[in-house]
Amino acid sequence: MTQRARLTWNGEAVIRGTHEGAARGLRLGAEHVLQVSRVRVPIEEGTLERSGTATVDESQLTAAVAYDTPYAVRQHEEMDYRHDAGRTAKYLEQPMTTEAATVGRIIAAQLRRSLR
Template sequence: MTRRSRLDWNGDAALRGTLDGAVRGLRLAAEHVLTESRKRVPLEEATLERSGTATVDESRLTAAVAYDTPYAVRQHEELGYRHDAGRTAKYLEGPLTEEAGTVAAIIAAQLRRSLRD
């Protein structure tokens, strides 16, 4: 007895869905890192904290988290500055490194979701 199966492959739709999932995952992951880094940003008047943004370049599939004040880089890099309890230099680098597993899981979950939809 011969069994036959038929498979219809809609590759364009699958690729579109995967791309959408990757972009969604990058956006959520960047927002997660931004949220975690805001907990450590040196705080005087909250200007630095409010300047934080998370962006995604959909064409390159990259995400960025940035703080945009004239002193953001100096505050990040200067290890000798005194900060309030819980506030530190390396306020972006620390959370990014520590949350790498969570970031990967967020992106992976959105990719899996896009393949199911």
């Protein structure tokens, strides 16, 4: 007995869905890195911590986490500055490294979700 099956490929919808899932995953991943870095950012008045942002360029599928104060880069790079307990230089670089696997899992989860 011969069985037949008909398959309709809706490639445009799949591509659109995966793109949206990837963008959503990038946004959530960037927000995760921002939250982890906020725990480490040097704090005196909280201005540097409040200046942190996470942005996503959905067309290019790129994400950025940044701190925007005149002294953000200096605070990040000066290893000799003394900070409160738990606060440190490299407050963004360290989470970008330590949280890379978590961000990958966040993006993968959103991609899987978009394919349902």
